[in-house]
Amino acid sequence: MRIIARRLALYALTFWVAITVNFLLPHFMPGNPLQTMIGKLQTEVTPQEIRAIILSLGGGLKGSLMSQYFTYIGQLLHGNLGVSITQSATVSSILISHVPWTIGLIGVSTVISFLVGTISGALLGWTRGSRLDSLIPTATFFQAVPYFFLATVVLLVFGSNLHWFPVLGAYSQNLIPGWHWPFVASLLRYGELPILSIVLSSVAGWMLGMRNMMITMVAEDFVLMAIAMGLPKRKVIWAAARNAVLPSIANLSLAIGLVVSGALLVELVFNYPGVGDLLLNAIQSQDYPLIQGIFLCITLTVLAANLLADLVYLWLDPRTRTEVAP
Amino acid sequence: MKSLRIPRSPKVILGLGILGFFVILMIIGPYIAPYSPDNTAFAANLTPSAHHWFGTTSLGQDIFSQTLVGARATMVVALVAGGVATLLSIIVGISAGYIGGFTDDGLTLTSNVFLALPGLPLLIVIDSYLPVDDRSNSLVIGFVIALTGWAWGARVLRAQTMSLRNRDFVESSRIIGEKRLRIMFSEIAPNLLPILASSLLFTILYSIGAYVTLAYIGLTSTAVWNWGTMLFWAQANNAPLSGEWYWFVPPGICIALVGTSLALLNFGIDEFINPRLRAGGLSGRQRRRLGMPRRQRLGLTPVVRSVTTAPRLTTPTQNQVTS
Numbered sequence: 001m002r003i004i005a006r007r008l009a010l011y012a013l014t015f016w017v018a019i020t021v022n023f024l025l026p027h028f029m030p031g032n033p034l035q036t037m038i039g040k041l042q043t044e045v046t047p048q049e050i051r052a053i054i055l056s057l058g059g060g061l062k063g064s065l066m067s068q069y070f071t072y073i074g075q076l077l078h079g080n081l082g083v084s085i086t087q088s089a090t091v092s093s094i095l096i097s098h099v100p101w102t103i104g105l106i107g108v109s110t111v112i113s114f115l116v117g118t119i120s121g122a123l124l125g126w127t128r129g130s131r132l133d134s135l136i137p138t139a140t141f142f143q144a145v146p147y148f149f150l151a152t153v154v155l156l157v158f159g160s161n162l163h164w165f166p167v168l169g170a171y172s173q174n175l176i177p178g179w180h181w182p183f184v185a186s187l188l189r190y191g192e193l194p195i196l197s198i199v200l201s202s203v204a205g206w207m208l209g210m211r212n213m214m215i216t217m218v219a220e221d222f223v224l225m226a227i228a229m230g231l232p233k234r235k236v237i238w239a240a241a242r243n244a245v246l247p248s249i250a251n252l253s254l255a256i257g258l259v260v261s262g263a264l265l266v267e268l269v270f271n272y273p274g275v276g277d278l279l280l281n282a283i284q285s286q287d288y289p290l291i292q293g294i295f296l297c298i299t300l301t302v303l304a305a306n307l308l309a310d311l312v313y314l315w316l317d318p319r320t321r322t323e324v325a326p
Numbered sequence: 327m328k329s330l331r332i333p334r335s336p337k338v339i340l341g342l343g344i345l346g347f348f349v350i351l352m353i354i355g356p357y358i359a360p361y362s363p364d365n366t367a368f369a370a371n372l373t374p375s376a377h378h379w380f381g382t383t384s385l386g387q388d389i390f391s392q393t394l395v396g397a398r399a400t401m402v403v404a405l406v407a408g409g410v411a412t413l414l415s416i417i418v419g420i421s422a423g424y425i426g427g428f429t430d431d432g433l434t435l436t437s438n439v440f441l442a443l444p445g446l447p448l449l450i451v452i453d454s455y456l457p458v459d460d461r462s463n464s465l466v467i468g469f470v471i472a473l474t475g476w477a478w479g480a481r482v483l484r485a486q487t488m489s490l491r492n493r494d495f496v497e498s499s500r501i502i503g504e505k506r507l508r509i510m511f512s513e514i515a516p517n518l519l520p521i522l523a524s525s526l527l528f529t530i531l532y533s534i535g536a537y538v539t540l541a542y543i544g545l546t547s548t549a550v551w552n553w554g555t556m557l558f559w560a561q562a563n564n565a566p567l568s569g570e571w572y573w574f575v576p577p578g579i580c581i582a583l584v585g586t587s588l589a590l591l592n593f594g595i596d597e598f599i600n601p602r603l604r605a606g607g608l609s610g611r612q613r614r615r616l617g618m619p620r621r622q623r624l625g626l627t628p629v630v631r632s633v634t635t636a637p638r639l640t641t642p643t644q645n646q647v648t649s
Contacts, residue, residue, distance in 0.1 A: 013435070014442040021448070025455045137337075137586075140593075144585025146535055148542060149557065149578040156566045212596070254441060254478070261446030265539060269561070279447075280543055283454055295451045302444045 007310050011303040018299040022292045023072050027065065081293040084282075091293035094278065099297060102274035105191065106263045109198035110256070116199065117206025118248055122241040124207065125214020136211075139204035147262030151197040151269040158193060194270045198263050205255065206248060213244040246317050253309040257302050264298075335597070341590030348584050351394065352401035359391040363551045374572050381572040383559065392556050393576045399464055399552035401584075403537045406468030407475065408530030414472065415479030415525060420510050420518075422480070423487025434484065440477035449474050449536055453545045462547030471536045472529075479525035486521055490514050524595045527588045538581055553577035 075081075081091035124132055142150070217223065217240045226236045264276030271277060275294055282290040366386045374381045380389035422433035452470055453461070460466045490496060491514070499509050515522075540546050541554025548555055560566070560574035 010435070010438055011442060014439045017439050018443060018448075022451065025451065137590075140589045141582060141586050144531070144589055145578065145582040146538055146542075148539070149574070149581065152557075152561070152566045152574055153578070156571060257442070257444040260444055261539075264446070265542070268543070269566075279450065283450065283543060283545060286454075288454070291451060291454055295447045298444055298447045303442060306442060 003314065004311070007307060011307060015299060015303060018296060019073065019076060020069075022296060023069055026288070076296075081289065081296070084287055084290045087287075087290075091289050094290065095275070095293055095297050098273060098275050098278045099301070101272060102264070102267065102276065103301065105194055105267065105272060105274060106198070106260055108191070109195045109263065110202070110259055112195065113199040113202045113259075114206055114248075114252070117203040118210045118241075118245055120203075121207040121210025122214050122237065122244065125211040125244070126218065126237055126240070128211075128215055128218075136208070139207055142200055143204035143208070145201065146265075147198065147201045148265035148269050150201050151194070151266045154193060154197040154200070155269060158196075194266055194272055197269075198259070198266050201262060201266075202255075202259050209251065210244060210248055213247050214240060217241075217244040246313075249309065249313050249316060252312070253306040256305045256309065260298065260302055260305075335594060337590045338594035341587040341594065344583055344587035345591065348397060348401060348580070348587070351397040353398075355394040355397040359394040361388040361391045363387060363392040363395045365391075380576045381570075383563070383573060389556070389573060389576060392551055393553070393580060396551045396553045396556055396577065397580070399550050400534065400537065400554070400581075403464045403468045403471070403552070404530050404534035404584075406465060407471035407533035407537070408526055410469060410472035411476040411529040411533070412479055412522065412526045414476035415483055415529075416515065416518075416522065418476070419480040419483025420487050420514060423484040424491050424510050424514060425506075430484075433480070437477040437480045437484075440474070441481065443474075445474045445532075446536065446539060449540065450543070450545065453540055458547065461545065462550050464550070467537060467540070467546060468533070471533050471540075475529050475532045475536070479529060482521055482525055483518055486518055487514055490517055520595055520599050524592055524599075527592045527595070531585055531588045534581065534584060553581050 079092055081095070084091050084094055087094060120135075124135065220240075220243075223236060223240050226239055231239075264274075264279060266272070267274045267276030268280050275298065279291065279294050281287075282294065364387065380393060382388055383392075418433050418437060422430045422437075449471065452473075453467075456466065456470070496509060496513055499513050504513070537546070537552070538554035538557070541552050542557045542561070544558055546552070546555065548558070554577075556577040557574055560570070563570075563573075565571075565573040
């Protein structure tokens, strides 16, 4: 329990840092932040837009920096992230319509990628020195390719050349979104290609990490003992893999941030209507309240995922539970 | 460098070769480019030919020249960001590990916060507020990227420093009365070299990815050619859907090759740190020549050095295990 409380405190602190960065950034820019923001907008500015910007800066520019800061935090606590400059809607309402797409896409692909990578890594570690080792340079190459580039290639080859998969968007435009079978089927069909490219980009990391741990684990005495006892091979591999997977899970919470960052760009390539796509539009139209809202939202999601990964780790590894706090 | 004994596996040699090639390209790229990357004088959308090795863009710019010129900005930012981030992680990691106490608590907390913050979104928010002339400055971008990428290295270095701080040689320099800074940076730091190298490679890898990503979503100045900007224009002109593979494949392959070379070098360092992985660095031919079995036997750690002294690897224990 103590460990969970400490992790929670860390994540709360991290989120507070994110909020503070968000608040301070516009104020650190040279000149009046309001003027700077308006100056960055290329189009004519309406009074409504000015009001939106003022809100995102912490309720007017009156008062000291501290009082603005507290106004800003107060608004956040009420779930008020300001009003988007370009789309006349509140940032939170825009986010709510985009976030489920991203969480679905990234969640599914992370789980698939972790499972595939860990299992194949365990087998690679077990059969080290065999022909399967030639997979490693390939995996390294995929790991080094930026997510969005791989997505672009996948889109070109399987989407627009071979026509195996539908290419753009998240579902067929002829369907009305809802919980009925044709829509869900189309959702899955359109999700295949983005999921495939995220899995391809991220699987190598899990695989290589697991392989290295497995090689170290296979040399341990207990594996030797298991073989000497004449246990079936399947059971020996399972015993070794169960121990080798722990560092992978411990790293899960660190890797989630990276995977989310990469996956946001995959959305962009596939025009997937998630947060990544939204972020790009916000950047291009210099919609600062929206950019900041997206940043806070992504941070919160990643931290929640981290906490989940920590809980899984605590559940799997009894040593971490009995550890005496220093 | 002999003291480092970096394994001369094909992986390391290949990695060094590729990285060296791109470092040379970084220096001479802009001088050997046949045309100006901005020159729009050619016909649009040409496929690769003898005149235009990588074809032309829809504006009629030579893609081969863009790739050569773009090497400089991309590599410079990656190296600057990687260097600055590693420097930060050395300072934070070694001080936290060596000094301990409140310093350690504070620094560890800071690096944990930076580890938990998602790097790319943070980078995007900071970068979107940068004034336009800073966005074209490779150094500024490099520093911002370094700010988001130092924490992992710091954590690893701290752990290693803590395991070194009570060793005899450190203890004795403390007794002699060496200054704290001197102990930290001339006694402890040299022993962290392999980990340092691995962390440097990782940060360069991260930096190149981050920079290219920023350029790809249009957050760096389009006046500076780099591989990410090329991908940005390719995407903006719908090159992937209209089948103009020659537009976005060259910069993508370059990024991937640099990344692969860094990862290959890292394998070499991993094998140096962890001898159990080392035999994996041998090619099939080398292994046969050394008289090692094609498949590794279980319960045995093949170490290259022991192989050279004892050419046959069939020890009694091993026979007992496998028979």
